[in-house]
Amino acid sequence: MITMEIKNLSAGYGNKTIIRDINFSIRSGEILTLLGANGQGKTTLLKNMAGFMKPFSGTVSIEGEDIRKMDKKTLAGYLAYVPQNHVTGIAFTVRDMVVLGRIAKCSFYASPAKKDYEEANRSLERLGLLHLAEKNYQELSGGEQRLVLIARALTQDTKIILLDEPVSNLDMGNQIKVLKVLSELSDKGIGIIVSSHFPEHSLWLNALTVILRGGTLTDYDRAEKVITGETLSDLYGTPISVRNNNGSRYCEPLFVQEMQNKFKNTGESA
Amino acid sequence: MTSVKEKLIFLFLVIASVLLALSIGRYPLHPAEIIRALINPGEMDQTTGIILFNLRLPRILAAFFVGAALSLSGAVFQTIFKNPMVSPSVLGASSGAAFGAALAILLGLGQVFIQFFSFLTGLGAVMIAVLLSSLGKRKSRNLLLVLSGMLVNTFFTSLISLVKYVADPQNTLPTITYWLMGSLAESEMHKSIFMGVVVLLCGTLLYLMRWRIAALSLGEDEIRSLGIDPRVYRFIVIVCTTLLTSAAVSISGVIGWVGLVVPHIVRLWIPNNFSRMLWTSVFTGGLYLLLIDTVSRAITPLEFPLGILTSIIGAPFFAYFLLKES
Numbered sequence: 307m308i309t310m311e312i313k314n315l316s317a318g319y320g321n322k323t324i325i326r327d328i329n330f331s332i333r334s335g336e337i338l339t340l341l342g343a344n345g346q347g348k349t350t351l352l353k354n355m356a357g358f359m360k361p362f363s364g365t366v367s368i369e370g371e372d373i374r375k376m377d378k379k380t381l382a383g384y385l386a387y388v389p390q391n392h393v394t395g396i397a398f399t400v401r402d403m404v405v406l407g408r409i410a411k412c413s414f415y416a417s418p419a420k421k422d423y424e425e426a427n428r429s430l431e432r433l434g435l436l437h438l439a440e441k442n443y444q445e446l447s448g449g450e451q452r453l454v455l456i457a458r459a460l461t462q463d464t465k466i467i468l469l470d471e472p473v474s475n476l477d478m479g480n481q482i483k484v485l486k487v488l489s490e491l492s493d494k495g496i497g498i499i500v501s502s503h504f505p506e507h508s509l510w511l512n513a514l515t516v517i518l519r520g521g522t523l524t525d526y527d528r529a530e531k532v533i534t535g536e537t538l539s540d541l542y543g544t545p546i547s548v549r550n551n552n553g554s555r556y557c558e559p560l561f562v563q564e565m566q567n568k569f570k571n572t573g574e575s576a
Numbered sequence: 577m578t579s580v581k582e583k584l585i586f587l588f589l590v591i592a593s594v595l596l597a598l599s600i601g602r603y604p605l606h607p608a609e610i611i612r613a614l615i616n617p618g619e620m621d622q623t624t625g626i627i628l629f630n631l632r633l634p635r636i637l638a639a640f641f642v643g644a645a646l647s648l649s650g651a652v653f654q655t656i657f658k659n660p661m662v663s664p665s666v667l668g669a670s671s672g673a674a675f676g677a678a679l680a681i682l683l684g685l686g687q688v689f690i691q692f693f694s695f696l697t698g699l700g701a702v703m704i705a706v707l708l709s710s711l712g713k714r715k716s717r718n719l720l721l722v723l724s725g726m727l728v729n730t731f732f733t734s735l736i737s738l739v740k741y742v743a744d745p746q747n748t749l750p751t752i753t754y755w756l757m758g759s760l761a762e763s764e765m766h767k768s769i770f771m772g773v774v775v776l777l778c779g780t781l782l783y784l785m786r787w788r789i790a791a792l793s794l795g796e797d798e799i800r801s802l803g804i805d806p807r808v809y810r811f812i813v814i815v816c817t818t819l820l821t822s823a824a825v826s827i828s829g830v831i832g833w834v835g836l837v838v839p840h841i842v843r844l845w846i847p848n849n850f851s852r853m854l855w856t857s858v859f860t861g862g863l864y865l866l867l868i869d870t871v872s873r874a875i876t877p878l879e880f881p882l883g884i885l886t887s888i889i890g891a892p893f894f895a896y897f898l899l900k901e902s
Binding site: 353356357358378379381382383385386387389391392393394395396397398399402406407409410411412414415416417418442443462468 | 654655656657658659784785786787788790791792793794795797798800801802803804805843847848849850851853
């Protein structure tokens with residue numbers, strides 16, 4: 307089991323601070339979701355956790371070692387990243403995309419060997435994607451593409467996977483598919499860190515949840531404790547209540563009530 | 577296995593094309609005659625020997641290597657810049673090299689100096705572009721590189737115009753103008769060998785790092801997260817392509833089109849196998865320029881500028897492919 311720790315982290319662009327004095331930690335085998343309205347610093351935090359940015363102050367460390375001081379290969383051994391938007395200059399087959407997870411382990415002049423392709427196939431099989439292996443990555447649906455990138459992260463064989471809004475732009479079926487995969491991976495001992503616009507998903511996964519507001523961490527605990535009507539209403543700037551239906555929780559904006567009333571009234575007047 | 581078969585087919589095509597190109601010209605030779613001469617050089621008469629080894633072979637080799645170099649550079653650039661409209665000249669190698677040659681001609685220097693000047697200014701131009709782009713923020717390095725390249729291109733194109741403007745319109749100006757249009761008529765064995773060595777060295781290095789180059793076509797952060805440093809590989813790639821392009825321009829002048837369109841077409845044939853796409857680009861580019869140069873020698877006793885022919889013959893040919901494949 308390994309621990310990733312974010313300590314007194316402040317970061318931003320140029321001389322503009324986006325996130326301030328962030329502290330929390332996550333262990334492998336846990337799921338952590340980052341919630342926050344647009345522009346509250348989710349992406350900046352995620353980029354710092356992935357080691358893409360140099361923080362103004364504070365550290366992100368894995369097993370006590372500052373990730374900015376690790377060489378890229380070591381970091382890639384701990385941490386895999388699943389991007390959100392994905393443009394490539396050349397077309398990859400699904401298998402070629404997945405086998406890229408092995409690239410840091412191979413020498414400068416190497417091409418993927420049989421062993422590497424076997425690893426790629428194993429990851430694809432784990433996610434039930436093996437039938438897509440020969441397909442062109444670009445021609446897959448959004449949901450399939452996201453799963454393929456998760457398979458690549460699996461091939462990288464890390465203890466932690468960072469995902470940038472993994473369910474955005476996916477239909478409901480694919481959203482659930484991705485959530486299921488994430489839950490299974492955490493059962494296998496992988497730490498999952500997800501930025502998300504869906505507080506309900508955090509509730510369903512009963513994830514550790516970090517809430518960012520105005521660049522500071524305002525809440526950090528289990529989803530069921532953190533995600534309350536009050537917090538969400540404040541966070542997203544619209545009245546929302548959290549309903550509990552025999553332990554399964556879902557979020558209901560006041561808007562739903564308003565619409566119900568509207569339909570009731572028009573129904574009566576008709 | 578199929579890839580071995582394909583490589584053999586290409587090898588056969590190259591040999592056949594070279595033989596054909598050796599036989600075509602103002603003094604036609606039968607391919608059988610050439611093979612006999614090659615097997616038994618002692619029995620060859622002197623004229624045939626001079627035609628084959630001093631005139632035609634250097635030119636054929638130069639055509640093949642220049643085509644291969646431009647096409648390979650284009651294929652690699654289109655990949656790392658994630659843009660199919662990018663040509664090897666995007667960072668200023670061609671215009672830089674062309675300026676060096678124009679300047680050397682203006683100064684009345686000899687062939688060797690023209691080549692040398694041209695090669696060095698080509699390298700210099702790309703160095704300026706790379707240095708310029710490294711001053712910016714890391715976030716948009718690719719875009720900055722392309723923009724810096726445009727800047728450098730414009731700058732050197734203006735310098736070329738300046739050189740032309742001050743050149744003697746009676747003899748220097750036409751020489752510069754013809755040189756810039758591209759020609760292999762001045763090929764000599766030492767130039768072809770120089771070109772061959774550059775293609776072999778840079779080509780081998782690029783081919784060895786083909787997996788990394790393919791990875792460079794992903795997003796910047798994504799590449800880092802996979803555990804490799806994109807800056808290192810991008811730098812090596814730029815050095816290699818610049819050597820290839822500057823060397824090509826220094827011996828043949830500016831031959832457009834090959835580096836842009838050949839890799840583009842090859843990618844339509846071979847959409848998702850980068851390794852195959854890479855060496856197919858090398859062979860197709862080489863064969864294409866050899867074909868064009870042979871046609872130019874065959875149709876007219878005048879030396880027709882290659883830069884013009886590559887596009888006049890190439891445009892309809894490639895238009896057909898583009899329409900057919902898309």
